[in-house]
Ligand SMILES: [Fe+2]
């Protein structure tokens with residue numbers, strides 16, 4: 001019997017497979033999808049109330065929901081470089097639904113007004129700027145194209161309203177490029193106001209509107225842009241806390257060396273403070289050259305060893321002549337060293353530091369073995385479990401985290417070199433990087449071999465002109481191999 005090919009059924013099957021596969025790959029719980037669908041349903045009720053063609057409105061809404069969900073799963077990887085977090089999916093669902101509901105309501109409000117474009121009443125720039133700051137500018141740019149198009153397809157916007165929303169959204173997604181202070185949001189608002197005014201003039205000229213309509217429409221367009229910037233300024237701190245996001249503004253605030261915790265680190269553990277500062281210089285320089293987030297790496301480096309503040313005297317950079325580890329068994333030494341990672345993570349979570357910074361703290365030693373004390377224990381005990389002498393974290397999962405790990409190891413190790421010529425430093429850092437590679441510590445970080453070469457050169461450049469003397473462990477320079485492996489425990 002010949003089976004009749006059903007195009008719609010085939011499309012739905014392909015779509016369902018893509019969605020299911022992406023949910024599985026992204027390890028995302030179905031919760032955000034359900035919430036998103038619910039938000040779209042609420043939007044569709046508002047739409048239906050404003051439409052005579054009920055089934056048409058519902059059909060368009062369903063189509064958009066399908067495309068939206070697909071975009072969320074695929075867009076995360078393509079536009080942000082990672083899967084979106086559930087909280088980010090909720091945020092996008094909320095913003096999209098509120099925007100569509102507002103568009104439907106505004107259309108109802110202006111039903112008898114042919115001159116006034118609906119989108120001037122909507123904070124399109126606000127809805128684009130928030131994801132731009134909190135998630136990423138490329139996702140926001142795609143959103144700036146998608147949202148006005150959704151308004152147009154749903155019948156909320158006519159062509160003028162669509163053009164104005166598009167101009168406002170695109171400028172909003174780029175207006176925060178290089179923004180470093182919160183006051184830059186107000187400046188972005190001014191840029192958006194200017195873009196809105198240009199779009200309004202273009203639309204008015206195209207429609208041959210009477211000149212007397214110009215002042216009011218231009219005022220509304222300018223007000224829309226400036227109000228969007230001001231609203232972002234007010235809403236952002238709440239969302240930054242809610243999403244625990246590493247926005248540029250938040251990272252710049254955290255990178256202030258006068259921040260209370262950094263000042264305490266300086267007082268309690270000056271050696272660790274100095275080491276962290278140097279690691280930050282190295283990580284920032286390297287990240288700038290490989291195109292990673294240098295600000296995140298700098299902040300991660302400042303905070304990576306905050307777990308040492310509980311017992312600073314057990315870490316070599318804070319010791320002045322007397323090594324406390326000489327008086328305790330190697331197993332206890334390893335426990336103290338291991339604990340600084342866990343304590344650091346707890347402290348960072350307690351301070352509500354961004355997730356990415358907490359990840360750098362948790363991963364800066366990966367799961368490497370504390371070789372020095374492991375070998376010391378082997379000399380004293382018959383059976384020694386390598387797990388007892390391994391750091392409790394995962395190998396770095398981001399480029400920034402991996403760069404901080406390499407900077408940490410390099411900074412600590414190069415201090416112990418006797419003759420610090422550029423050639424010697426380069427050879428030594430190459431050995432350290434190779435060692436990390438061979439022990440699988442860079443396997444999950446997405447760093448390429450070309451990145452590693454660039455990182456090495458950046459480290460050599462910075463270290464060759466800047467380092468401090470360092471107190472050595474006993475047997476430090478016994479042999480190069482032992483030195484390379486031992487350095488991991490000092491970062
Ligand atoms: Fe450390």
Ligand SMILES: [Fe+2]
Pocket residue numbers: 275279304305408490491
């Ligand atoms: Fe360190």
